Amino acid sequence: MPRVSPRWPAVSMILIFIISSGAPVIAQGVGLPDASIHIDWLDEDGDGEAEHAYIIEFSEAPIPSDWKIEVLHSDSNGTSLGNWTFRWGDANYSLEPVNSTHFRIVAPTNISFGDSIEIEVWMESGGVPSTTRTVDVTIWNQPIADHEITVTTDWSLRHQIENQSSEEYLLEFTGQGWQQRSDGLLIHDELGSGTLTIDEVSDDGSNILIVLDLNRIWLNETMVGEELTSQIFEMAGAGNMTITDDTDGNMTISASVVDAYILRSMIDGTIEEQLRLEANGNLNITNVDENEEMYIDAEISLLLVELHDVDGVRVLEHTEFQATGELEIQSSGSYIYVDLEQLIVLERYENGEMVLQHDKTYGDGTFFFSDTNDENASIVIDGEVILLHQETENGTKVADTIHIDADITGATTGDFGLWRRIEDSGQSANSTGQMWEVNRIHQEDWLNLTGGGLLEGMGPSQTYNETWDHEVIYENYTNRTIYYSWYEQSNDPSQGEEWPPNSPIPVEEVNTTEEDDSGLGDINISRETGLAPAELLIGDNLGLYSGDLMSLELTANSYQSYTRDGHTMDVTSWSGTYLSEQSTASGLVINEGILAGLVAEVSREVYLDLNTTEDAWFWENQSLERVLSPNIVTAGENTPPTIVEVRLQEDRVLNEGGNLVHIEVEISDPDWNMREVNVDLSTLGLGTIQLNDIGQEGDIMVHDDNFTGSFVYFGTDSGNISVSVIAEDVWTSTTENASLEVVHRAPRLVDFTLSQEQAERGENVTVTIKAFDSLPITSVEIDLIAEGGELFPLTDDGGGYWSGVVNIPETVSPGDIYLPVKVMDSGGGWSILTHLNLPSSVAGVGGDAWDAPTASIPALLIENNGPVISDFRILKDGLEVQEIIIPDVGDGSSNYVLTVNATDHDSITVVQGRLRMLAPVGQDTTWQTMRDDGQQGDEIAGDGVYSIQVTVREGLPVDSLVLDFRGIDVYLQSTDPVFEATVELSDKEVDPLTNPTDALGDWGSTVMIVLIILGFVMLGGGVAIVVLMRRGGSLDEQLGLNSDFQKEL
Structure with missing residues (x-):
């Protein structure tokens, strides 16, 4: 804000001296000038603090020596902090000229919330002050008196970073706010919805775009006096996420964000941040060049990220990824296909220590390869990845399996393969004799070339290699093989064993956490704040410097009228800048009465040049919506409230503590002076509960006229139960009855036992359970229909226990299975359960409230026998x-x-x-x-x-x-x-005559073949012999009996 310096040059002092010398003549002819007092709480010396200063404005140039200013400063308790008299030319408390009609004084004290300053302008010879002003100190937009109001607001925050990459964060909000001061405690809430867009483009062109529809944005601030004791900013919603990368082909991840939660809070000086992002979707990668084509198509069933920091220390970091997918790679003469049935990546760290880890890759596939050399000889390899299974749990390897089998055809024929797997686990000694937990990994690989030989070095041969690797099970070690043996059969056979030295070697724990260089979205623009007068008058200059980033200097311009609740209030129009011509704000502030100091309207447009690469913009429009307290409607003007509708968010009440019920009452009150809404639940034995419309206890939106409360019903009654609803405003109340549907809660399990811990498919198992319900239980069954089995009814043994025999179906998968229990009561309530209700600390029938802890029933291990x-x-x-x-x-x-x-x-x-x-x-x-x-x-x-x-x-x-x-x-x-x-x-x-085929194939003797042929010819008759003789030559020659044969005879 441009200001005139109080240090005037000599010409200004001469001007004031001349005016002062001629003043008696002017006074005699014109009279005394009018005076007014303006606050001038601005930072004149650049220390970031407002001076405790005032401007005395005269209607015309006064004789300065004829005037004095009296100032009395008291704190919130009425204790005097000092009083001073300011005079022209005083060595300590002087009137400083601003111009010929404006003079400035600076009090030697600092102001605080609740202080009161009395300023009086006196003629030195006068008997009464010419003008006075009492300034009560409050905090900007916070009336000193107890009050309760609501506001409507919409704002946008844009944060942009431009360096090698481009990053943008845009948060938009629309909602309502609620503010209440009571007994020195001020609570400010804003609750609404909006959108969050995060768009990051890296220097290589890859892009991350996240668009979230936020169904809940909540801001809560609590202040005691002028001290901010807590601030909570919370966002929750869902949306979409797209990741693209064209650096190596085209990669696209399209995901639906099903749950997003962001929290930043400061409570009693402790700063806490939380992030939770859960998504699912698809991953598509295409990479095509002149030599190769690669395609990846995956379905992401779960992408979960959770972070939790307290005072900058990471106390929780959880990442989880689950997917299935297909990989295809094609190039000239080759093809690879991998079908991943399971791809799991899970890591969870608490207070810097890993508490959960699971990596798993499981699938199979095929591959093909063909090639032709310069001599036009070709080779074809057609293979199958029978099994690929890699898995670690909590840093321990539990699976290391790969099984490959392939055939070779063409110029060379044969086959090759590889089979690697963990055969067993146990202890083994390393080279120093120290015992370690190891996996005994057995690997076989072979290459059989059975024909061909047209390619150099690819003639008939066989190679078979077998290895046993004793590998330390822990993933946080290197050089993990502590014993190794092999057996090779080939043209150069060998066998042996080794104990590698320096094995295993622990990996040093290195904190690889890097600071977020971008800090995108990590900007907290709190609105301007600072000490302010309760009544802002025309000509007042005010500096608000207590905000983290936003410091506003404003000037009061004019008086206006403002209407809310059908009533007109006097307000002061003001405007100012955020220490930059590009950042402005303007608005209206109430200047009289108990709400003096409350901003009625404000419009903000803020630009922040954070550094050479980082900028932020903040836009906001906010206006006063309702004045709930103090009351500004008389009894004669008041209209009684109307109860529009009574409803349950859960649609119905479950008895026996079955659910947490949120009851909503919609109210119509044109005077906006509601005090409370209560529901009398005496018919349910619960007394009266008070509802709220300030976003608490399940209330969805602040002051939308829907009042909400919650309760749990532990009784056993059911049906349509009548309750009373009482809506009360400042002057009167309205009462109506409403009907709530109460239904029976389904039975629960409290005990479950099996006759054995494991069973084979087709085997019988005895099950005993204990069920609980306030109504008689009519049937209990084990439901294995989903597993390919049937319903197995149990018999009532008395005392709540039921038992029976269950046949494990042949179609059930091996591993742990929880036998579902279907329980039905006499009221028709039923449930299929696989968990037990544990005793609850909440008193109720059965001690099993809706939020009582539960535990899974014992699992039955289905054994798996091999084929x-x-x-x-x-x-x-x-x-x-x-x-x-x-x-x-x-x-x-x-x-x-x-x-x-x-x-x-x-x-x-x-x-x-x-x-x-x-x-x-x-x-x-x-x-x-x-x-x-x-x-x-x-x-x-x-x-x-x-x-x-x-x-x-x-x-x-x-x-x-x-x-x-x-x-x-x-x-x-x-x-x-x-x-x-x-x-x-x-x-x-x-016998060749009984099995001639075997004779031909097994004997392979030329003599025998000829004799057999001869025998068949002769048996065939003379016709055949005549035909042969016509060829010429002897019969021996015609039959192919050569001289060598004759010699042998």
Whole structure:
């Protein structure tokens, strides 16, 4: 605000001296000038504090030496803080000229809330003061007297940061406020709704856009005198979140924010901040370039972030992410597909310590690869990710499984695979002998090249490697392998074991929490505040410097009239700036009566240049809506209140303490002088409760004429119960009856026992429960319909106990299951329960109030047995045989198919066989994967019969082999014990006439083949011989009997 300096140059002093010298003549002809007193509480010396100063304005230039100013300063208790007389030229308390008609005085005291200052302007020779003014000190927009008012307000806060990135925070609010001063305590509330938009664009172009519809924005401030003792700012709502990133392709996350909660509070000096954001939605990533295409499509079932800070210290940090998705990668000649059935990331820290952690990746997939070299030789790899399962809980690894199987075709043929899993856990010693908890991780990988060789280094060969890794289970260690052993079968076989030194190594705890450099939205613009006169008069200059960021200097301009509640009030119009020409405010303040000092209207437009990269804007319009106290309506003018509607937010009352009920009463009161609304609940035995319309106890909006209160009914009555509603204003009251629907609360469980802690599917389990209800319980059932079972009724044993036998259905999934209990009472109330009601501290029937603590019923562990293997068979060319014939040396190998039948309650992931000497070279003890896809020897896909082709090498010893077979289900449970089948390896001959196919395939002798052909020809008749003879040459030559054969004969 532009001001004239009180330090005038010499010419001004000469002017005043001349005026002063000629004053007697002017006084004789004109008379004494009129005087007025203005406060001038401005910061003149730049220390951020307003001076205790006043401006004395004369209607015309006075003779300064003829005047004196008397000032008396008292505190809120009436105790004098000092009195002073200001005169022209006084060495200590002098009248300082501002111009020829304005003089300024500065009192030597500081002002405080509740103080009173009396200023009198005297002629030195006068008997009475020319003018006086009493200034009562209050806080801006806070009348000194007890009062209660409501306001309507809308405001917007925009915070923007521009550096390498662009960040914008926009918060918009519309609502109502309520303010009450009583016995020196002032409470100010604002409750409404709005929107919050957060838009962040990083320097690489990625963008985060969050738009929230806030159904609740609440601001609460409490002051004792001029001290702010508490401030609470709370936001809650839902909306949408979009994250895009085009740096590596196109990534888009579209999520619905189902629950957002933000809190910032200061209570007795303690600053607290909370954030909770819960969302779900979709994740889509597309990355396409000239070499590769990648697509990710995921469904996010849960995205949860919770933060809680107290005085800058993080006391809670919770992040949780749950999703399922699909990944596809395509490039020239290759394709990868991964189906993630579960993706879980969970971390929870309390007071800096991790209390909960869970990471899980679970899925499967396929992959394909093909390539052609410069010699036009090609290779194709077609594989399957049978299982991918990585999991840690509370910093401990509990799963490390990957199972890959692939076939190689083309210029080189064969197969390869990898199977890694945790076989067991226990203790193991490291290199120093110290014992550690470890996972024993068993890994098998193999590569069998069975044909081809057209590619260099890719001829027939077999490699099989088996490792055992003793790995410390704790994730917060590095170098976690403390023991390692291996066994390799290949052209260069090896085996051995190692104890790696310096293992394990603990990870040093490093606080990686970084300060939020942007601080987007972390700006608290509280409105201007400071000490002010209760009555603001024209010409007053006031500086309000007590706000954190907003300091306002204003001037009172004119007097106006303002009408509210049908009554007209005198107000002062004012305007000012927030120490910047770009930031202004203007409004009206009541200047008389008990509400003097209350702002009736205000409009603010504030720009804050926080630093070179950070700006903020604040816009607001606020106006007085209602004056609830003191009363400004007479008894003759008053209109009695009308009860418009009585309703329950919960629609009905549950007896026996079944719910917390919020009763709402809508009132119509044109005079806006309601005092209280009460509901007489004597018919429910609860007495009278008082409702409120200030946003408390379930009240949704401040002063929307809907009064709200809450209660819990512990009685047992039901039906339509009549209650009395009393609406009372300042002068009269209105009473009406309303009917509330009371219904029976459903029965509860108080005890639940099982005859055993675990069971197999198909097994019977005895269940005993105790139910409670004020009405007789008519039936109790175990409801397993959702699990593929049925309803199992229990028998009344007396004393509230019921028991019966439950058959566990075959379709139930293994693991913990809570058997749902369906309980029904004689009033028709029923519920399906899996929790117990614990004793409540609230007295009521049964001691089980609606908010009583609960606990889950005991879980029944459904055991999971591995797949059942049966019906081992040996097939040769589709026919079942009882033994395997070993080819003679030189006859080549022969092929057989081994099959088993596998069944399981759950999906079977894989069936395998350990084939001893029938396995490929070097894989005697390796588990070989069998097929049920109708290929490579398997007859019918998906029939539960698993098959594997075996090649019987020539020269194997005659023996009885015991083969092992097992299945693994989707829960990683394997057949235990493994299924054993005995196979006889025989070298007996096969009659070619009874089994000519076997003779041809197994003997492979040229002589035998020729003789058989000859026999068939001769048996075929003379026609065949004549045809052969016409070819010319001897019969031996025509039949292909060469000289070598003749020599052998």
